[in-house]
Structure formats: C-alpha cells, structure tokens
Amino acid sequence: MKNKYLKTLTDGVVTENPLFRLVLGTCPALAVSSAVANGFWMGLMVIFVLTFSNMLISALRNFIPDKIRIPCYIVIIATFVTIVDLLMAAYMHEMHKTLGIFIPLIVVNCIILARAESFASKNSILHSAVDGIGMGLGFMAALMIVATFREVLGNGTFFNIRVLPAGFPVAKVMVEAPGAFITLGLVLGLINLITARSKTA
C-alpha cells in the first residue's frame, strides 16, 4: 500500500514531471521563472490548488454527472484559485503584485485539469491528494530549476541573494522573454539527453 503512494509521489516529481516530461503549464513556467522566489511561490500555490481540487473532485467523483464534468472541475479549480489569490493578496502583497495575472490564470493551467480528468476522477481521496502533492512538487522543482539559470545569469542572484560579483556583466535578456523560451528549451533538451543516457546505461 505504502509503495503505491510513494510511486505516485515520485511519478509526479520525476518520471512524469508535469513541466519537463508532460510539457504542461508552460505559460506560467515561462512567465514566473525569471526569479527563483517567484517560481517557489507559484509552485506553492499550484501545490495547494492541485491537492485540494484533486481531493474534492475525487470525493465528488461519483456524484458529478459525466456530461458536465469539465465545467464542474473548472468551477472547483477556480474556487481554490480564488482562495489562494485572496490569501496571497492579504499576506504576500508584493509577491501577489509580481505574479499578477498569472495567479488567476492557474485556473487554466493544463496540469490541474489534466490531473482532475486523468487521476482524481478515478482514484481515492488520499491517493488523489498524494498525486496532487507530487505533481505540484514536480512543477515547483521544475520552475525553480529553470529559474535558477535565469536568475543567476540574468540578475546575478539566487533567491534574491547575490551570488555573482557586483561587476559581473549579467545577461539582462535571461530574465526577459527570449531568455525564458531559450532556457526552457535547452533545459528540456538536457533532460531528454539525461533520460536517454540513463536508459541506455
């Protein structure tokens, strides 16, 4: 039994990492990965929404009519997104402003609807919660990995702590749009390479 949950957890973080393996949730991944702290908070919010929406959808899975299940899922997800949105606005005002539009847009983050449809609607509440945590953690880790490259090279800092000497000519473009696309592309390529290597080895 224990094993099943552990597997779900590692699936979410590693083997089925939502960003790196399934390439879901790319919009927020590009937008908020300019700084590690942004990635961390976005990841945290996604974990929250994903876990609770998974649990609720799993709990209601026998009551939601099949035909209108997608709108039902969306309403459930949107409710939790509104909750984190308000929580962030109240307690993390600066971060709320930085992430801006991408907080309400968690609703249309494909990861969450995809997990609702493919996992929570078929599994127990506890198992769905574990899946939500695993997938959320995986997304958070992926965001923070991409953000590390971008923040260090583009701003000379890591989690807002200066790591490169002050005079270092940081590449401003890394924290801007082209840097986002190219970094994510290269990191995805690198991960493909590592997976291919580890499979043959």
Add this chain to the structure above:
Amino acid sequence: MEENKLIVLSAPHFKSPLTTKKIMFTVILALIPAAAASVVFFGIKALLHILISVVAAVATEFVVQKLLKKKINITDGSAILTGLLMGMNLPAGAPLWIGAVGSIFAIAVVKEAFGGLGQNFMNPALAARAMLLAAWPSQMVSWVTPIDAIATATPLAIAKAGVPDTATLPLLWDMFIGFVGGSLGETSALALMIGGIYLIYKEIIDYRIPLSFLGTVFVLATIFGVDGINSGLFHLLGGGVMLGAIFMATDYVTSPSTAKGRWIYGIGCGLITILIRFWGGYPEGVSFAILLMNICAPLIENYTLPTKFGKVAKVK
C-alpha cells in the same frame, strides 16, 4: 542522422557547380575590404574583435560537431564567415569577450541546434547580435570615433536624438568612406559596395534582395526624411543597411529562393528598417528587420512557389 542523408535541402548552391566551400570563401573574400577598413579606422581592437569571434565560431563548430558525432566540416568556411560577420557587427568599444559569447551562441544555438549548415531558419550572426544587444545593451552600444577612439554616437543615433543639427551630423562623404562611429564592419559603405559588386559579378548573390532592400530604404527615407539631412542617402550610408543588405539578407538558407519571394523579402526588410529607424525604440533597425523577415521567409517562399507540387523552385 542516417535516414536524413538523402534529403537535399533547399539551399540553391547544390544545383550549381559552386560548392559550399567556394561560396563561403568568395563571400569572406568580399568582406575583406570592409574588414580591412574597420582595422584601419578602429585599429588593433577591431582586428582583435574579428579574430576572437572567428576563432570562437570555428572552435564552437568543432566542439559541437564532435559532441554530436557528426562529420567535422569546419573547413567549409561557413563558421569562419559567421564569426567574421559576428565580429564586424560589434561596436569597437565593446569588451573583447562579447564577440566570443556571440559566436558561441550563433553556432551552437542558432545553427547547430537546428541541424547545422543549411538548416537554420535565422541568420546565426544576426540572431546572436540581437541577442547580445538584448543581453548587454550598454556594452553593445559603446561606439567610438575612428582613429582617436573617443566615445561617440552613431549618425543614426544623432539623427534619432532630436532635430537633426547639421553641425553634429557627419558629412555624407565621411559616411561613405567610413569615417564615422558604428559597428566595425558597417562604417565604410564604399568597402562594402566593392564587396557587393564583386559578389553580384561572381553570381554568388542575387541582385534582387540588395536592390529591393536598399531601394525601399532610399525611397522611404526620402519621403519621410526631415530637412534633407535625414535623407535617403543618409539612411543608405548610415548604420548597417549596406552590410545587412549585401551580406546578411542574402544568406541563402534564411531568405526565400524564388525571384518574386526575394523582391517581397527585400522590400519587407527595407520597410521594417525604416519603421524602426523613424518610429521605433532603437536607432538602428537593420538586424531586427532581417531577423523578422527570416521568420517570414518560409511563408513567403511557400506562397511564391511557381509550381504547386513536386518541383523545386528554380533559382537564377
């Protein structure tokens, strides 16, 4: 890799007796006058910029091809050409490492990641230049005056800054010879034109793209120019339009191969150049114009193909 060996790519040079190597070295030869002019005007720093860029480009090509276990073809001259263009697109006052970073990006990301020679969709040197400009905006506009290397603005930047003042604007003759601030390779219109005429004479490049590009810039600048100073001639001789129109926009791989497509492509380059120069945020728009038209090139080519199916467009 194996299964792709039979695919002949759209590059027109496969259809003529010219080899890639011959084309590349002819273009390099045509660039020599402009490169020499830059060394004359900007001194040893220009030479260093160009050498570092070329060495970095060739070394990156070698390393990437080795890593990808491909055939090493650094002697075909394409990496040298990319490095040379990279170096010539730098301002003389830029730090020396910047050309190396640009060349590495150009070869590794813009060219080899897309499959190498003939398969990239953007001109590597130009994409790298735009990337450098976005990454290090202050270093990439450190223009200096020729000979005495005092910090200065380019003619285009002066014209952009406000009401053009005849006293501060350089003489058109100086701009023609190259006695103005600017990227290393773009200052001397004369040297670039010598190279361009040589390339057209040797039938390496088609006259259509340079002609329509330069023509559009001239006509639009004449129409929208102010007080005769921001004139057509000024915009032909200032900035990178000569270098771009002759050596970068004509890149086989990233421009349309149909005759009609080339007219459209050249006019598009000219239009965007003027749009950015007159109303954009940057003083110079040539590199962005060519990059944007690089993006449009596949669509232009598709819609100007003479026959719909089966036949590869004939290229003169």
Add this chain to the structure above:
Amino acid sequence: MKFISILLAGILINNFIFVRFLGICPFLGVSQKVETAVGMGVAVTFVMTVASGITWLIQHYVLDLFGIPYMQTVAFILVIAALVQFVEMVIQKTSPTLYQALGVYLPLITTNCAVLGVTVLNIQSDHNFFYAMVNGFAAALGFLLAITLMAGVREKLEFSNIPKSLQGFPMAFITAGLMAVAFYGFQGLFKDFLVL
C-alpha cells in the same frame, strides 16, 4: 488614435506570445502546419473578441453591481467555457465545413490562457466596453500572427537534422525564443504617438 494604438500594441509591441507568455500551449501544440495554425488562430480571434465583450458586461453589470468582484475568476472561466460550447454548436449548425476545419481546436480554447488572460487584463486596465473588445481582438491577432509565423518556420524545420534530444518541444521553445528576440525590434515603436 487609441483604436490604432491598441491594435499595434496587441499585435506587435506587446505580443501575447512573445512578450506576455499567454497562450503558449496552443502556440506550441497546434503550430506544426500553417493551415491548422491559421484555423486555430481564427477560432481564437473570434472567441477572444466576443469573450472580451461578454466578460466586460458581466464584470460591470453583475459582479460590480452585486459587490462580488472576487468571483471574477470563477465567473469569467464559466463564461468562456460556455461561450466556446456555444460557438462550437453554432458553427456546427451553420457551417459544417468550418466546423470540420476548426472542430478539434474549439474545445481547446477554453484552457487557452490567452482568453482568460485578456479578459482579466481588460478589467485591470479599465478599458470601456468598445476598447475591451478591440483589445481582445488585437491580442488575438497577435496570437494569430505568432502562431502562423511559427508554423511557417516549423514546416521548414521539418526537414532539418535536429539533434535527437532537442526535437519537438525543446526546439519549439528555442525557435520561439529567437522569434522573441526579433520582436524586440518593435519595442518602443511609435511611443510618441501611442495612447494606452
């Protein structure tokens, strides 16, 4: 003047894909072929324009009136989902050929974050009803432009010998990154004339 400003900003200067990162999923997912990319772009254009209008009305005549602005996310996404359903049904009934061409993409539009994004941005930037719709239309045209250009490039890259681990998504991202650099050329365009 404001009309043109919004159009230019949406299409070139603040392009949803290359500057704002909205609508990336369909931009990457449906850009292998020019034809389908255009189809997707047109469908999105229609939905974004209409959704901008309807959500504006909802915001001002329902949410604000009843003092429940925090219901914005829930209300908007429901409106968009319903609208997409509705559009799908109308097209199916009136033009079977168009439905055949767009049918597959229509349900996908609900989760296109460009749609929800533009409706929320409309409210944030205090546009009136007309300009909200213009803004939705402009942003959608920017999406249409981006996805069409991307598809053109990707059709060309189909024959490229791309290293194995970069094939597919990684290459699509790098391509988009290079296109985003080229779009830098439009930064600050007409900044003396634009009224935003």
